[in-house]
Structure formats: structure tokens, C-alpha cells
Amino acid sequence: MPEERTKRGRPHGQDELVFLALGGLGEIGMNAYLYGYGPPDARKWLMVDLGITFPEGEDDPGIDVIFPDLRFIEEERSALAGIVITHAHEDHIGAVVDLWSRLGVPVYATPFTAGMLKAKLAEYGGKHAIPIREVKLNGRFQAGPFDVEFIEMSHSIPESSALAIRTPAGLVLHTGDWKLDRTPLIGGAPDEKRLAALGDEGVLAMICDSTNAMREGQSPSERDVAKSLTAIVKEAPHRVAVTTFASNVARVKAVADAARAAGRELVVAGRALHRVIDVAIDTGYLPQGFRYVDQQQFSEYKRSNVVCLCTGSQGEPRAAMARIAENEHPDISLDKGDLAIFSSRTIPGNEKAVGWIQNSLVRMGVEVLTDNEALVHVTGHPRRDELRQLYAWTRPRIAVPMHGEARHLKAHAELAREAGVAEVQVAYNGEIVRLSPGPVRIVDDAPVGRLFRDGNLIVPSGDGPVRERRKLAFVGIVVVALALSRRGELMAEPQIAIDGVPAEDAGGEPMGEIVLGTVEGTLKSIPRDRRRDIEMVAEAVRRAVRSGVADAWGKKPIVKVLVSVIEGKG
Ligand SMILES: [Zn+2]
Ligand SMILES: [Zn+2]
Helix, strand or coil: CCCHHCCCCCEEECCCEEEEEEECCCCCCCCEEEEECCCCCCCEEEEEECCEEEECCCCCCCCEEEECCCCHHCCHHHEEEEEEEECCEEEEEHHHHHHHHHHHHCCCHHHHHHHHHHHHHCCCCCCCCCCCCCCCCCCCCEEEEEEEEECCCCCCCCCCCCEEEEEEEEEEEEEECCCCCCCCCCCCCCCCHHHHHHHHHHEEEEEEECCCCCCCCCCCCCCHHHHHHHHHHHHHCCCCEEEECCCCCCHHHHHHHHHHCCCCCCEEEEEHHHHHHHHHCCCCCCCCCCCCEHHHHHHHHCCHHHHEEEECCCCCCCCCCHHHHHHCCCCCCCCCCCCCEEECCCCCCCCCHHHHHHHHHCCCCCEEECCCCCCCCCCCCHHHHHHHHHHEHHHHEEEEEEEEEEHHHHHHHHHHCCCCCEEEEECCCEEEEEEEECCEEEECCCCCCCCCCCCEEEECCCHHHHHHHHHHCCCCCEEEEECCCCCCCCCCCCCEEECCCCCCCCCEEEEEHHHHHHHHHHHHHHHHHHHCCCCHHHHHHHHHHHHHHHHHHCCCCEEEEEEEEECCCC
16 A cells, blocks of 8 residues: 555556456346446446346245345445446346445436336335436436446347446446347437447447357347237237236337237236336337226227236246236136237246246146247347447457356357457456456456345345255254253253154154153253253253254254253252
8 A cells, every 4th residue: 555655645556447347247147347447546436237136046045136245345435436227127227226325326327227216216215315317318427537428229128228438548338238139119229330439439348248149140129029929919819918028118019019900909917017118108118198908907808809918927926927827817817729928038047937837827728929939039138240240340459248157258258359359358256357557457356245135134145044044944943942950950841842854753753752852861961060061051952952853864953952040949
């Protein structure tokens, strides 16, 4: 430190531009990126996105939302100029409501993204007045030393924007989530001239979406999906139910258009869809007169006269599609011969839940159509030809792949090299990448990790309560309560509670009896003069019960021994 500062205490190290992720590098989800500018001991920071991820499988019992650990930037919050949100997908915006108070800085977003954040705040937040600075689409603003320009890209939600971040050290293009859809149905197509002009201006580094970096070719357009949906709905003899990601406004419009083209009424089921439709009407992405029928009227229509758009494409158990599949929806039901379209991709980890719903629809005689059988969904991320095209326009000196697992980042890095990028740097969460002065390299590490939302609380992932819970899930628990005198004599029959352990051993002896016998035997075996050491007694009982149950069961339970010391004869 002293070397870095003059006598007046002003930093005088060389100004650097650095980039790091607190989430999003080495995983798809939980995006939280930081750009830092200034001397190493006095950087100013800009955060890009603050999203969540979901647990995969059942490794984290009781947890359904995971946040990035922000402790690195919390310690530097006075140097944080703001949070910019590229778009309103949960993996980019989902942690703002819960974590904003730890940072307390303005949140910058374009109108649709801001509208989605406000709608969510109204529904769940309310506690904090988050200062949302709405920036117009393709608008530009200054935050600390960062001059930030939004550049509209196509994706699977309106207003997904790349950010041109200008600093005295150069221009960084942070692509956000994007694809090259020249006929996007809603919003503008990526502006080739604008992107090529950035290339002419000189792009120091491009931090770019890697989700589909392993897939060759070019992804189909949203318009192709719309055409396909229109044809399918037209052909359908009976009811049609379509489920999709609620935030995909273009798909909502495509389903509405398909219904209208077939002379059918549109019914919308699911709160998330209503919320998105309201924001899309407010921000002009759906017409003011966008019309749909309330779900309560569903049964009033002839089977050939209705299309139902519903939530639940990822198998969410409380969403409309799951309840329809269980025949438990209050207003909507499907019958033999009706059609259910999954206009979505199943996110890894949700396959079982989605499969369960599809199987139960099939058992009802409902026709199920997914993107395996027809063009009813298209990705929102660039395949390799689209990546090549963006590199050709922007010609960055440095490429840092983001928004991908290790294999996606590696494939993207190879493509960037082939595309002629001079310096390519693969980095993972927590690695501080110096972009300038060059050459690009990892210069430091920041602490990173995950936080769990557990009920109303946010808890650490590693040594928090979920670790205990995971253990409980496998071995159950035995609790022994002892009432002892000061001299260590048993003053009452031990109380035992057993959960998650088999009721009896192979020979039919109740587990409670086994535990009781072990407790009494252990107490007897401790010499009288040593029983005054109550802690020692408790520990001896704990160990004995654990091995006693292990002998009977073959597994060691968690054992807790509670001791009350009773004053009296003893
Ligand atoms: Zn994303
Ligand atoms: Zn996205």
C-alpha cells in the first residue's frame, strides 16, 4: 500500500481496467460481473447484472434459489458506481430485490427491464425503495468513470442489451445474452451498422455469451417459430394449451397471433404471465388492445375455439401446466385428443419434473408436442456462425467468454482465436482479469461463493444449515434426554426421540429399546467417581448410542444428548 500512494495519500499506481465475475463464469446462471477502473488500490467499480441460479438435483434440501456471494464488492461498496441490468431474465436480475440493500447503489435499466423489476418489487419487495434509473432503449449514461451505452440485441425477452462500456483505458463490449435474429417478431434486430461502428471505434475487449458456443450454424428466428405455431394451432382438432417462459413476450405474441389466425379465443393462465403481459403492454411491446379471456371462461368455449397459454414449462409444481396435468386446475382441463405444446427448452435439472407432467398428460390421452418433434421453440443464444459474425463486426483485441460452463467457455475461446482475436482469456468466477494495460492476464483473486435463500433468510452454502440437513436426509436422528443429579445418577427414565431411523432391527427388536438399553448400559459402566463430569457422561452416551444403532442398522445416525441436572439427593 505505502508504495502505491504519495505522501498526500493519493493513489498513484497506474490506472487499470479489470473484469471479474462473482457468478456466471463456469456456470450458466447467477450472472454478476464487475468492471473496475483506476489504480489497483483505489478502483471504481461497475456491476453488470445481479442474478440467481437454481439448485440442480436434490443436493440442497429446502433450497430453491441460490445467490452469488457479494462479500468482495460489499467491502468496496463506497467505490461502486451502480448496477446495470442487461435484461430481465432471472439469471441476470433475480437477486436484485434480495441483495440490493447490501450494496445500496442506483440500478440502471431500460424501460421493459425496469418495468419487470418494479413489478417484482411491488409483489415481493416493498421493503426497500430501490433507486431504479430508467435509461431509454439504446440510451447512454455515466456512472463514475464508466460511460455506458445500451445496445439492443435480440434474445428471448424484450430489450436484452449489450453494453458498450467506455473508460479512459478503452471500450469494452459486454454482450449480455443475445442472438442474431434478423426477424425477431418483437423489438429490433441487432443493428449491424452500430456494431460495426464500434469495431471501427476500437473494441479493447469483448465479454461475450457462450451458451451455444458448442453448436454449429445459426439458430432459427423467432418468426419461424411463430409460423410453425400458427400452422400447428390451425390443424389442431380440439383444445390447445401452450406453455412457455412467461418472460418470452415474442412467444406470447406468437401464441396470441396463432389463436387469432385459427379463429380461437386466447385464455391466459398463471400469475407470471399476467405480470409480463402488463409490463409488455405498458412498454409498448404488446398493443394496448391486447386481448385475452379470463381463465374462468375457459370451459364456456367449444373445444375447437380456444387456445390456453399457461405457465409451468419447467415443471414448476404450482404452475398452471402441472395443475392441468394433475386435473387439479380450478378452471382449465384437458381431455383425450387435446394438444399440449411445450414451447420451451427444459433447463437441466428440471427434466424429471417436466417428464412427469408430460407423462401424465399422455396418460390422459392428450397429444404432447415438444421442440423435439416440431419447431415450437428456438434458443435465445448465439450459435457459432452468429458468434463469428459478431467478432467480424466488432473486431475486439481481447475476448473473454462468459455465460457458460467450462466446456462452453473453452469452445468459445477456440472460436475467438480462429476468428482472429489476438488475446483470448478464459476466466472463472473470482479471477480478476486485467484488460488494460495489456497483455490480458489474471492478476488477482476475489472471494466468491454461493448463498442460499432458506425460507425468509439468506444463509451461507458451505457450512450453513443445509449441510446439516443433507446429513439428516441420509441418516436420521436420535435424541436422548437425560435427567442426572450433580453426582451423575440417573433421576428419571431417559427420554428418547427417533426420526428417520428404521423402527426395528432385523430381529424385530424396536430401535427405541436398543437405544434405551445402550444408554442404561453406558451409564452403569461409568465409574461412580467419574460421573460428576456431566459433559463426559453425555459424550460417552452419544458415542455409545451411535455405535449401538450402527450395529443394529448398519448406518450411523446423528445423535444428540440433552442433559438436565436435577438438584436433589442423587
Ligand atoms: Zn442468461
Ligand atoms: Zn437471458
